[in-house]
Amino acid sequence: MPEPLLHFIVPFSVLVMCGIGLKKSAFFASFALVPDLDVLFHIHRSFSHSAIIIFLLCAPAVIIPAVKHSGRTYDAAMVTLVVLSHPFLDMFTYFTPLFWPLYNYSIYIVAELMTNMENIAKVQWVFDIKLQPVMFNQTLSIDAPIFTSPCVAVTLVITLGLVLNNFVRKKIGF
Numbered sequence: 001m002p003e004p005l006l007h008f009i010v011p012f013s014v015l016v017m018c019g020i021g022l023k024k025s026a027f028f029a030s031f032a033l034v035p036d037l038d039v040l041f042h043i044h045r046s047f048s049h050s051a052i053i054i055f056l057l058c059a060p061a062v063i064i065p066a067v068k069h070s071g072r073t074y075d076a077a078m079v080t081l082v083v084l085s086h087p088f089l090d091m092f093t094y095f096t097p098l099f100w101p102l103y104n105y106s107i108y109i110v111a112e113l114m115t116n117m118e119n120i121a122k123v124q125w126v127f128d129i130k131l132q133p134v135m136f137n138q139t140l141s142i143d144a145p146i147f148t149s150p151c152v153a154v155t156l157v158i159t160l161g162l163v164l165n166n167f168v169r170k171k172i173g174f
């Protein structure tokens with residue numbers, strides 16, 4: 001799975017780029033970590049990674065404010081998209097039950113372009129959509145990184161870009 005830091009920094013950077021403030025973006029982006037709370041029950045990629053379930057759970061938070069005209073509909077919709085980003089990213093690293101229970105197969109998308117340094121012209125494009133029946137099995141231990149070195153580097157670069165962009169907008173008026 002992408003590490004939690006990556007699950008956070010991707011929607012965070014998108015929200016900031018959409019013009020949402022840093023604190024609000026950080027708060028919203030933290031909801032991207034919610035699907036992985038299933039590890040507390042020793043299951044990873046459980047129903048919490050289903051877009052159908054996420055949509056059903058989040059729908060009242062979007063619809064009720066819309067009916068009451070409370071002005072929170074937009075925020076709830078943003079948070080829903082943030083949570084949905086989690087299984088979307090997971091789907092590119094391993095089997096994810098994205099459409100369970102409507103579709104009883106977990107989806108794993110492999111999209112890679114490989115080359116060899118001895119013959120850089122020789123490239124190998126791999127694109128595969130793998131399927132396996134959905135299984136929600138408990139495991140005694142789940143080893144997973146909270147973050148890795150490449151993820152820290154990506155996070156630092158993105159954060160620096162967002163801070164610089166914020167600084168330039170405020171000080172120079174771009």
Ligand SMILES: [Zn+2]
Pocket residue numbers: 001035036045049086090
């Ligand atoms: Zn996950």
